[in-house]
Amino acid sequence: MSLHDSLVVIDGTQYSNWNRQIFEEMREGGVAAVNATIVYWENARETLSRIAEWNARFERHADLVMPARTMNDVLVAKRSGRIAILYGLQNCSPIEDDIGLVEVFRDLGVRTMQLTYNNQSLLATGCYEACDGGVTRFGRAVIEEMNRVGMIVDMSHSAERSTLETIALSKRPIVISHANPSFFHAAKRNKSDAVLRALAERGGLVGFSLYPFHLKNGSRCTTGEFTDMVARTVDMIGVDHVGIGSDLCQAQPYSVLEWMRNGRWSKQTDYGEGSAEHAAWPDPVNWFRSNADFPKLTEALARAGFSDAEVAKIMGGNWMRILCDAERRD
Amino acid sequence: MSLHDSLVVIDGTQYSNWNRQIFEEMREGGVAAVNATIVYWENARETLSRIAEWNARFERHADLVMPARTMNDVLVAKRSGRIAILYGLQNCSPIEDDIGLVEVFRDLGVRTMQLTYNNQSLLATGCYEACDGGVTRFGRAVIEEMNRVGMIVDMSHSAERSTLETIALSKRPIVISHANPSFFHAAKRNKSDAVLRALAERGGLVGFSLYPFHLKNGSRCTTGEFTDMVARTVDMIGVDHVGIGSDLCQAQPYSVLEWMRNGRWSKQTDYGEGSAEHAAWPDPVNWFRSNADFPKLTEALARAGFSDAEVAKIMGGNWMRILCDAERRD
Incomplete structure (x- = not known):
């Protein structure tokens, strides 16, 4: 078994135009779990429809995808x-x-x-x-409620002070599911x-993004440049606090x-x-x-000098830890 | 005809538990028009129901209340x-x-x-x-759209910098429909x-509030204290920029x-x-x-030394001007 095949690969963010081919590529790429974005600007009612669409995919492609009702299901899926x-x-x-909708959507699998x-x-x-x-005032109340029900706060698209x-307000670790360091x-x-x-x-985690706008040299970024970034970040904050959030679309x-860019909020583009x-x-x-x-990422990290244990953490182990911790309701 | 009876009295804010008795008191008080609050936290769908409830009141109490489709209807109502x-x-x-809902709600009479x-x-x-x-970014777009369709921006419950x-961003005058000066x-x-x-x-307007939390000495505020506030404000910003926004509930x-206080945003009170x-x-x-x-307000202002023309502006003339101006689509 190759190193990659032995890993529990978890991608912290994707928003693809889901279809059977993509699910087959996930299997080919050895992906155990994906945190699939279900909304950008959708309201409560629209979000219910996005969830219903996933339910339909689980029925139609039951041989390829399944909902993770608990994090144990990630291991079931992998096996x-x-x-x-x-x-x-x-x-x-x-x-x-x-x-009140925080708990409602947590119960629906968010x-x-x-x-x-x-x-x-x-x-x-x-x-x-x-x-x-x-x-904000509402923001403080929501962070507390997310902590209570085990929904992880994600600040990928947020501004610095917020x-x-x-991070200071949340009693549980938060994530930046998909972004790279400004350095x-x-x-x-x-x-x-x-x-x-x-x-x-x-105790939080940053998921490294492969979206070209977040990369040095954009679409021409090399694996070496990418793994240099990973190494420098690991030097700065430790190998337990990084993962992948590919932002694949x-x-x-x-x-x-x-x-994504305009929602319904602007008449200008x-x-x-x-x-x-x-x-x-x-x-x-x-x-x-x-x-x-995904195997190319594993290979690049190994080539850059990360140990097998470190690669395992980066490729999914850290996401597994933080997602399991969030699932615990003390 | 008394001074009060000759006025076009417009109240810039009320949120009462509307019923026939209140409408009769409005007629007794010589009120020509009221800017009736229809929502605090309601979303689009809920707001449609609040409007439908007003339509039912217009049917049921057609002898007492009517919608102001245009500002000319205020004069029709008065007559x-x-x-x-x-x-x-x-x-x-x-x-x-x-x-897009800015124009939709303007067309519904907001x-x-x-x-x-x-x-x-x-x-x-x-x-x-x-x-x-x-x-915010969305805020800038909305102010521009409100200016375009003639919906007046109201900053009664907003913070200072916002x-x-x-005021600087809006191409049309804005209002503070119900609040008093901090002084x-x-x-x-x-x-x-x-x-x-x-x-x-x-070119904007502030509507003086009669809500006790906005008054010096709260519920014990006297007419003299109230008209002193009006006079000092008029000295500061001119008699064309003040009105009444009673905040009657x-x-x-x-x-x-x-x-009003909690909406759905907080689990604590x-x-x-x-x-x-x-x-x-x-x-x-x-x-x-x-x-x-309302006649007591008119009397108090006259007693405080305001001329009939000034009283007319304060009791409704300024609101009429700003509402008519907003109705013009150049």
């Missing part, structure tokens, strides 16, 4: 050659203004929720706002040393990118990390085009 | 002994995350919308938050000299106060301007208990 699906929210829009998606939310400030006022305040590439979505250090000090049409001239999806790096490429 | 009803939103919750109600909203910061990040930014009573809901001056410089049960020991509705001042008391 049976299937992929366990976790739900992640990239925005707090599903809970609308109702604190494991992670971002407090913001780029813009100001009712809870905190997104990384595209000019000013970050920090965690993120630092959330690697100074994008609005990437994170400062201060954030990464505070995150790790409280396979086979999505441009209309989905427009939805916002181009997010792109621009009017380069509005479209960026080309993926040539060594990570689909879920079938 | 026919009825009261014209305008709709005001005390929160932006009805538009949810959808900029004249004013607060960008926030105490808490952080998607648009700006409320006066109860610890930190005010100002107008209010100043909004009169230093409540979180009252407004600084800087805000009042900026508001007036851009007649016959509302405690459960409505709880809804928030007491707003009250406290655990004094949670209930405050007693009204003894000279303004219902809509029948």
